Amino acid sequence: MFKKILVGIDGSTGSFKAFDRALEMAKKSGAELHTVTVEELPRNPEVIGELIEEKELKNGVAKRAIIQLQEKADMKGVEVNSSIYAGHEVKTIIEFISAEGFDLLVVGFMGHSALYDRVMGSTCQSLVRLAPCSVLVVK
Numbered sequence: 001m002f003k004k005i006l007v008g009i010d011g012s013t014g015s016f017k018a019f020d021r022a023l024e025m026a027k028k029s030g031a032e033l034h035t036v037t038v039e040e041l042p043r044n045p046e047v048i049g050e051l052i053e054e055k056e057l058k059n060g061v062a063k064r065a066i067i068q069l070q071e072k073a074d075m076k077g078v079e080v081n082s083s084i085y086a087g088h089e090v091k092t093i094i095e096f097i098s099a100e101g102f103d104l105l106v107v108g109f110m111g112h113s114a115l116y117d118r119v120m121g122s123t124c125q126s127l128v129r130l131a132p133c134s135v136l137v138v139k
Helices: 013-029 048-076 089-100 114-120 123-130
Strands: 004-008 032-039 080-086 104-108 134-138
Touching: 004 013, 004 089, 013 032, 013 048, 013 104, 013 134, 032 048, 032 089, 048 080, 080 089, 089 123, 104 123, 123 134
Parallel strands: 004 032, 004 104, 032 080, 104 134
Antiparallel strands: none
């Protein structure tokens, strides 16, 4: 059974479904439950104000999602530890998994950028390919 579960949260319906599945698993098995949100910032901001504005906007979205998920976990009697990072989603999550020793990553099938994913390849596909642990993709 898994001992340390990480859920990727991007505020999408898919990531909330992934959290629900991971919450069930953690409740049944007594595993540690963690979430990670990675805020991907603009690559070429025109001015520093644009970067600050984008960061503040994404902080608000992430914090609201984490509060909502924390409430769900509290109702089930499961402790959840949440982390927010800025950076490239896949690279940051892979590094976090390796550093913290997670044995299961749970992700939603499709996040916010469905059109981009179809053109450039999905975050989900990259995580499945590169994660150093088991990955559960929730549809």
